[in-house]
Amino acid sequence: MRVYLDCVPCFLRQALEAVRLASQDLSIQEKAIRVILQKLSKISWNTSPPHIGREIHTLIKEVTGNPDPYLPLKKRFNQLAINLYPMLEKKVKTANDPFTTTVRLSLAGNMIDFGARPGEKIDIEKEINGALKAPLDKQALEKFKKAVTQAQNILFLGDNAGEVVFDKLLVQEIGPQKITYVVKKKPIINDATLEDAEIVNLTKIVKVIDNGTDFPGTVLSACSKTFINIYEKADLVIAKGQGNYETLNDVKKPIVFLLKIKCPVIAKDIKRNVGDLVIHLNIY
Amino acid sequence: MRVYLDCVPCFLRQALEAVRLASQDLSIQEKAIRVILQKLSKISWNTSPPHIGREIHTLIKEVTGNPDPYLPLKKRFNQLAINLYPMLEKKVKTANDPFTTTVRLSLAGNMIDFGARPGEKIDIEKEINGALKAPLDKQALEKFKKAVTQAQNILFLGDNAGEVVFDKLLVQEIGPQKITYVVKKKPIINDATLEDAEIVNLTKIVKVIDNGTDFPGTVLSACSKTFINIYEKADLVIAKGQGNYETLNDVKKPIVFLLKIKCPVIAKDIKRNVGDLVIHLNIY
Structure with a gap:
């Protein structure tokens, strides 16, 4: 975009x-x-x-001269999400439809970006409960479910620190053995790096790599060879957040974008409304 | 400011x-x-x-190459306000406290600035009724009333086109014979010029001058000699809108600022909230 x-x-x-x-x-x-x-x-x-x-x-x-202005916020939101994890796990375990619940929670995690805005207060539990009930495109959800079942090599492009914890549940549900989770190489805004993935123990359950860049999205032309090799082998990409949509929406590859719409420009581009939780499929 | x-x-x-x-x-x-x-x-x-x-x-x-980008909007809001005038006049005539009502309506007129924002829809009648009931600093209102009663030469610094019609009622109530109403010399944003004052027939009831500038406020150092002469003789200034507050809030002169707070920076400076209708006195 x-x-x-x-x-x-x-x-x-x-x-x-x-x-x-x-x-x-x-x-x-x-x-x-x-x-x-x-x-x-x-x-x-x-x-x-x-x-x-x-x-x-x-x-x-x-x-x-500050190499990571968002570091304190990232730490805070990692810890906040870690503290929420048992509650989130319980919601999945008691859910009628665990897949949908983990998709919804992963989408709820995308609001962390909002929380990272200093001065803007956010009621995370309210957001989570909202995400569990929010309108969601059922057809897209079914197609997404079918795609992850059929896929052998899934590339999961993460977004923000803290949000990683919410994605962990979806990774567990899909099956970590066929997933590679991707973070940024160097700090950029509140995006997750390898350090964040380690802090929240994501590295213990799934292979985590960085994409070799510090773009707040996925700019393929700038990514490392290691990343591109894995990207090319992947038969499905799950891409979290606006930055990934902005950089990959025109790419010819089976991609499922999971994002909360936070800006009117993207809302217009994706033909949805600000605040919507969106599963946007690039697979037909 | x-x-x-x-x-x-x-x-x-x-x-x-x-x-x-x-x-x-x-x-x-x-x-x-x-x-x-x-x-x-x-x-x-x-x-x-x-x-x-x-x-x-x-x-x-x-x-x-467009000398007046807001011209169509200004025309629209002049006409809109002209159409509202009989209704506004009736509200004043039937009011228990006409002075307060005209102050409230003049403050309501300051929302025109909002309406001028393309794409932003505004329910003007709702705004007017809201302004008639909104919380207002009663002490400030009393001091303002006393000040206009005692003053002999009042300088009334207008703000936006359309808004002028709302100010007309306050001008009538105070007494046009002791007021000079001020507009901008050349178009700037949606600020009123002499043309706007003429269109809404303000020029027929009160002396209207321009300040010699096209600043969206009142920058005394840039104003014309004619304006400065009248300014210096004035024993009270009524200043509408944020632009006049931003340029005159530190000036040593008896000034009553009438404005609707539209931005968080001014809200903080004036110690009020965004959306508030404010009578801010520079007279003690």
Whole structure:
């Protein structure tokens, strides 16, 4: 998905959030925002939002000298999700339809991105219960279920720290032996890295690799050879979150996108509404 | 009030709105946004938001070749307000406390700014009825009433087109003979100009002048001598809207600000909440 003009104010909004997490020094904050404005005025917009996102967050790290502004938030949300895990596991064990429940919980986990926004309070248990009851495309769900049953090599593209814990339940349900779970190589926004996967013990149940990049999505042309080899062998890709949709929606490959719609631009592109939990299939 | 970092994404958001009103050509829209990003990266931020707003909207006019992007919206809201006028007048005539009612209606008119946002639907009658019941600082209202009764020369700084019609009722109630109503010299966003004041027949009941500028607020250092002479003689200023608050909140002069709080930065500065109708006194 390409960058729309509507993305520009939003890039600035997110940059400001990151800058404030990265440094408390107002003059450094101002300098970073000026450098980003300068960069945005010149950079090509014929690309996807995660391309620009990476440029912006790289600049923020450079100007502020903080290599991982979201680290405290990621730690907090990893721990929060770990604490919720027994409750989530119980919901799956007592569910009539465990597959659907784990899909719903994985989608609920995608709201973690919201929680990561400083200042924005989120009632996680309410979100979880909401996700368990929210309208969901039943046809898409059935096709997704059939696809995971038939697939032998599934590539599971993760999204945010914390959210990984919610994905763990879906990984368990599908069968970890045929899944490779993918994280980012270096910190980018609140995306999960190998460290996050280790903290929440995902590495103990499934093979976890990084994609070789720090784009907040999956930019195939930039990914490592190791990743691309596994990607090419995969007969199904499960892609979490907006960043993966933005970078892979036009790719010819069987992909199931699982995401919570958080922005009007994506809502329009995917023909759904902001707030919707979406199973978007690239398999027909 | 100075520019905060939070204003930067908001400048871009408003610029995009104006650019889309000014031109339907995507390449011109992109060019304008790039020029604005460039300008924002370099311009001093040790100023008020209307200073930056003026720079941005001047650039939009230059790049798009459209001298008044908001003209169709201003015409629409002038006409809408004219159509509402008999109903508004009736509300005042039948009111127990006509002064308070005209203050409330003038505050309701300040929502026109919201209505001017393309795509954002607004139920004006609902807003009006809401404004007639909304919580209002009674002490401030009493002080305001006393101040207008005692004043001999009142300068009434208008804000948006359409809103002028709502102000007309307050002008009538206070007494037009001691009021000079002020509009902008040239089009800026949806601010009222002399043309708007004429269309809604304000010029027939009260002296209307322009301030000599096209800042979306009142930047005294840039105003015309004619305006400054009248400003200096005024023993009370009534200032409508956020732009006037942003440019005059630190000025030593008896000023009554009447505004609907539309942004979190101003809400924080004025210690109120977004959505509040505010009578803010600079007279003690």
